[in-house]
Structures are given as structure tokens and as C-alpha cells.
Amino acid sequence: MSAHVLVLGGTTEARELAAALAARPGVRVTTSLAGRVARPGAQTGDVRVGGFGGTEGLAAWLREHGVDAVVDATHPFAASITRNAARAAAMTGVPLVVLRRPGWLPGPGDRWHPVASLDAAAELLPRLGRRVFLTTGRLGLAAFAHLTGLHFVVRSVEPPGQPQPPDTRLIQARGPFTLSGERALLRTHRIDVLVTKDSGGTATAPKLTAARELGLPVVVVRRPPLPDGLSAVPDVRAALDRLGPVAG
Numbered sequence: 001m002s003a004h005v006l007v008l009g010g011t012t013e014a015r016e017l018a019a020a021l022a023a024r025p026g027v028r029v030t031t032s033l034a035g036r037v038a039r040p041g042a043q044t045g046d047v048r049v050g051g052f053g054g055t056e057g058l059a060a061w062l063r064e065h066g067v068d069a070v071v072d073a074t075h076p077f078a079a080s081i082t083r084n085a086a087r088a089a090a091m092t093g094v095p096l097v098v099l100r101r102p103g104w105l106p107g108p109g110d111r112w113h114p115v116a117s118l119d120a121a122a123e124l125l126p127r128l129g130r131r132v133f134l135t136t137g138r139l140g141l142a143a144f145a146h147l148t149g150l151h152f153v154v155r156s157v158e159p160p161g162q163p164q165p166p167d168t169r170l171i172q173a174r175g176p177f178t179l180s181g182e183r184a185l186l187r188t189h190r191i192d193v194l195v196t197k198d199s200g201g202t203a204t205a206p207k208l209t210a211a212r213e214l215g216l217p218v219v220v221v222r223r224p225p226l227p228d229g230l231s232a233v234p235d236v237r238a239a240l241d242r243l244g245p246v247a248g
């Protein structure tokens, strides 16, 4: 009998985990994507796209599709689906593993300003610079829309909608990014402050090195906490270990 693992995805780690699970005999893997990105990367195993309809909808999906284990491998800032997964797992008794890549840590020479939210980042920004490289994702742009005196260079995978700051230049791109590319970007656009979420991982980390080299301040939005009682594993290897017998 095969084991069915649902991977809540949208990250590199989720893609790697799905490939590793699919290679195991007797394991069937389905990756769930929210559907925010028009052309997501290639994926091993089955894929389903779109919201489940909240906790109840996710719990029903787990039951209907005979899911034996769930891995929440969503982005560290995708707090709603993580909360729903925790509740749905508790409701159905399906084991849940949370996979979260570790956050970034400041090193010598970094000028980081940690903040709790995008709103707090927007409040702090005018004191730190006038030309902003904003990499917090298109859906959070509204928090900065009232900052009329600043120039924003916004980088996102998909074009952002409204509202957005009036003086905004869009760079549409998807990581991974290189250190030389990030250096060039900061110089070309004469950036004097960077805003980022603490996403962790290597794909988007070079902007932090480039900012350090140029002595630029970086506003770092801290991660939302995990729901009570949950702990995360840091990588695909540890997620496979935690799944243990459930997934062969």
C-alpha cells in the first residue's frame, strides 16, 4: 500500500522535498500551490493549485484524498496556510511536519534594522534613506503606498497591483540572484536603503552582502511566529527523517 504525502509548497525546499519523496518506493506525493505565480517551476509528483477553503476545507481534503502525512514547506511568511495546516492536522490526526529554512543572521559590518511588520518598515524608512530597494513582495506594497517623498525600486516575480508608492520603478525578476548582479543593481539605481523580509536561504541572500559592502542600512522584517506547539525542521533531509516510517 502506498503512503500519500501532501506537501504545502511554493518554495525551493518544497520542490526538492517532493522530488526526494517521489523517488521513494511506495510513496505518492502531491504538492499544493496557492496559484499566485503564473508559471511555477517544474514539479515532481502530482500538483493541485488554489486555496482549500480554510481549515475545514484543508481537513476535508486530507480525509478525501487519504493523506498519511502533511509537510508544510511554505514560505516563512505564509502564516495563514501554516495556521490552517496546524489546525487541520489536529482535527484529522494526520501527522504534520513543518519545514522552514533558517532565517538570516547579521554579520560584521551589517547595518540591519529589524522590524516586526511591513508597516513598521514603512514608518522607519524615511529616516534611513530616499532611494529604496524594496524586495518584500508585490502583495505587501500597499504598506508603502503613502510614502510620496521616496523613490522605490520594487523587485517582484509578478507585476504588483495597486496601491503602490507613486514614485515606483518595477524590476520583474525571479531569483536566484548573483552578488555581482545585486552590486550592479544597487549602484545603478543609487540605492541608499534596502528592505527585505527575513526569508532565509541562499537564492536571495546576495543583496545582503552587496548592501554590507556598500555600507547600506537594511530594514529586515522579522518572521511571524509559528503557531503554539509547533517546531520546524530546517531542511529537506531533516523533513525526510521526521517523516520516517510514514514515507518509507
Ligand code: NAP
Residues within 6 Å of the ligand: 008, 009, 010, 011, 032, 033, 034, 036, 049, 050, 051, 052, 053, 054, 055, 057, 058, 073, 074, 075, 077, 078, 079, 080, 081, 082, 084, 136, 137, 197
Ligand atoms: P498565506 O497568506 O499563508 O495564505 C493565504 C491563503 O492562500 C491560505 O489561507 C490558503 O487559502 C492559500 N494558500 C497559501 N498557500 C497555499 C498552498 N501552498 N496551497 C494551497 N493554498 C494555499 O500565504 P501567502 O503568503 O499568500 O503565500 C502563498 C504561497 O506563496 C505559499 O505557497 C507560499 O509558500 C508562497 N510564497 C510566499 C511568499 C511570501 O512572502 N509570503 C514568498 C514566496 C512564496 P485557503 O484558506 O483557501 O486554503
